[in-house]
Amino acid sequence: MTEQFGDLRELYQELIFDHNRHPRNYHELPDANRQAEGYNPLCGDRLTVYLRVENGRVEDASFVGHGCAISTASASLMTEAVKGQPVEEVEALFRDMHAMLTDAHPEGRDFGKLEVLSGVREFPARVKCATLAWHTLHNAIATAGDVAQTE
Ligand code: ZN
Secondary structure: OOOOOOOOOHHHHHHHHHHHHOOOOEOOOOOOOEEEEEEEOOOOEEEEEEEEEEOOEEEEEEEEEEOOHHHHHHHHHHHHHHOOOEHHHHHHHHHHHHHHHHOOOOOOOOOHHHHHHHHHHHOHHHHHHHHHHHHHHHHHHHOOOOOOOOO
């Protein structure tokens, strides 16, 4: 691992390392009804996001793939953050995360643990590593997939 974290604060670094070493919800989801693949050619990060959406709510979320520490930690933190959330809230979080990672901190949003990912703004080459999981999540929600939908 030759990640360059520069002056990311130590706490942030630890959380990212932890989620990279021990990614949460890192498995396929046999009963998923949403699924999307993401690829970041700049870094070589690849991942698949699985969701089980029922009654307008993300009941379960998981991912598999391989990539750098930032992409894996971002996907791990994301699955934790969206589990049990209404789809509209997940989509709002996607928009706010995208804004937070690429531009400015959106007003009135407490990102909690996800705040650790904001450090990538200082490393423009790594921004796509952090946003990959979120774009893939967004695509998974937008595409119904090939599983019949009930809602
Ligand atoms: Zn990467």
